Amino acid sequence: MPTSPLAATQQNPRTARDLGIMRGFPPPPEKRPTLENWDLPPFNRWSFQNMRSLFPTADVWRGTAPMRPFHSDLQELDAVTFTARDGSTKSVKDWLTSSYTDGFLVMHRGHVITESYFNDMRRQTPHLSQSVGKSIVGALVGVLHGEGKVALDVPLADIVPELAHCGYAAATLDQVLDMRSGVRFVEDYGTPGSDMTRIDIASGWRPPAYGEAIPTIRDVILTLPQERPHGEAFKYRSIETDLLAWVLERASGQSLSALLSDRIWSRLGCERDGFFTVDGAATALADGGFNATLRDYARFGLMMLNGGRVGDAQVVPESWVTGSRTGDPSVFGDPYTISSPKGAYSRQWWIHDAERGDFMARGVFGQLIYLDPETDFMAVKLSSWPDYLIESFTIDMLAAVTAIRDAVSA
Template sequence: MTSISPFRDPTAPGNPLFPRQDWDRAPWNRWTFQHVRDLLPTTKVWRGAGPASLLLADLRDIDVIPFVAEGEAHTIGSFLETSYADGFLVLHGGKIVAEHYLNGMTSHTQHLSQSVAKSVVGTVAGILIGRGVVDPAASLTHYLPELEATAYRGATVQHVLDMTSGVVFDETYTAPDSHMAQLDVASGWKNGQNPNWHKNIWDLVLSLKDLECPHGTSFRYRSIETDVLSFVLERAAATPLAELVSRELWAPMGAEEDAYFTVDAAGYALGDGGFNATLRDYARFALLHLRGGEINGRRIVPSEWIAGTRFGADPKLFGGIYQEVLPAGAYHNQFWIEDTARGVYMARGVFGQLIYIDPVADFAAVVLSSWPEFVSTTRTRTALAAVTAVREALL
């Protein structure tokens, strides 16, 4: 069944869907996160010509599983009803044990991943690092000499993989004059109110001239770091990002559906947050990680890189507000590490996107959402409590 936007009269052609500047904000995001290709220029990530990887199912009734979060009692069923969830899938023992679609989403709907895209790009980086195409210890200027005139001079590829460069980048999502607001304009997601703002991501990168601390001394979440990494991958492999993701990851892992990226005015696929895919294909991505970089008997990601991602982070660089959600956490290779001892790691995105990966328990969960807030400590803690309650109930 075709979904029709609830935000316009479909009998009145030409009426805007919603305020253009607010397409990713509540309440519009309840519809737009499942229809990004209807709103913005995009480029396809081809699934390839081969068969889809088989996802076996052993469905369980998990809705009644209880848990407590933020001092309140919940069940998984009540969590799904009240958390602005659009899709929820659980893997255990290599099989789907729960699969829920909400808010009009279907198994064929591609949902915006926001910063889960960073972990997709990071995984492709791991593949190219394993093949020797990219050296994480090399300077960024080895691949992108243009950055010599920016604050990225002296930083390495690993620094942007870990977001530990010292470059000033204001990630404030709601500030009208932040670097993040400039990134929204440069990516083509928003219309610029300032005529002097850059019209593509590369030019925005080149404008970053200030340092807040020496490279490698502290983790600071900077979305632009993933774009710098993406430009490194494109330059090193002489291949556009969407084609790289298709060739190195999406097709080899046996995705069932094409994915897609939003693109800026220069045609760059937005590596930091513009990736869209189906719930089951995000689950295949999680299963690939659960299996240490293999799927259906095929090695795709080096096992050493997977292990290094899980256990190679330096928690001393991770602190401040980031520990409100992950008190024992870290960040490494474009993944959030929940627990540096157990090696549980996650892909996370604003407005409630989550891929939770616990190889020890052979467990993963995918949550796709359209929260009313960009970020919420309470909602994030609740989602993690829900996921871990399911994990414990299955063990």
């Protein structure tokens, strides 16, 4: 992801309750999130756990299968330490407290070894995933590819003819999966007029300018031009996941929410339905609008950690999972190498170390599913950081989870 200036932080962030956000019947106007500020401090401490109170949504049904239980082998991890971005030694306990954590879960060798909730989040609370949802959509592409419903090397306009006159016409599915298309998309969060802000307006996450018509997510896709040859270096573009969702819907004849339920979510043994926020055309915001509980994100992560399997069932093709943790570092440069110097990007997944093959789903404001097949280790963190991107927070988060990995695997 692009970098941003460091945000001001405090050692012990206050909870939404402490801040008085949405407290009272009714809450005072100055304590209610609006379209202008819902994802910014202090309001995001409440909003990320209450998206259904703010936006229209579409369910991702958990199905009728029994809930798949977790096995626990709880361990004390608070005293594990790591070297922080500023050179100091920090404990996991201090890191969790100071990094605006809402939920944190670690699994090792199939057992939950720690599970903690903060900021009044509970086990049953759905939390916004931000761009963690991109990796979920990437796995769904793998399912449909395995079924023979989508080809990786076909021009996208052959699948979605409406794309014929925009920058994505000749791009292929594999180029978009790896974010190596040549299409211009300015990923500047909160910047008026940027392509990212246009998507926020289209998805209903930001208000339009006075008198401005509100486009749909797919209206915005059709305005994007090509600025370089397809297939060159990786460049992060959120819109490419929304394009993948369009392809999946056209190829399957199902909405993204129904498709994700049928192919993945209903097969994980989830505790609750997930859901997407949707735009005015009921199109799911594939690039960041998915919501689920901490444990259900962990169930998805565990499936990927196990090579796409849940029990004896192959949910995502194993070859697709292997491809998701295998990438080309030569096309993965600055600023992405700041947090993952040996990293890569493949099939909507971040690869932390291409030699090791540990991979992760990451989202702004501190969302993470980190997977290390080598040690059978997973960490899931849900957060409400005070800024979209905080370089030191990202580096510390990855240092913390890999320190825990190394400590429990020693």
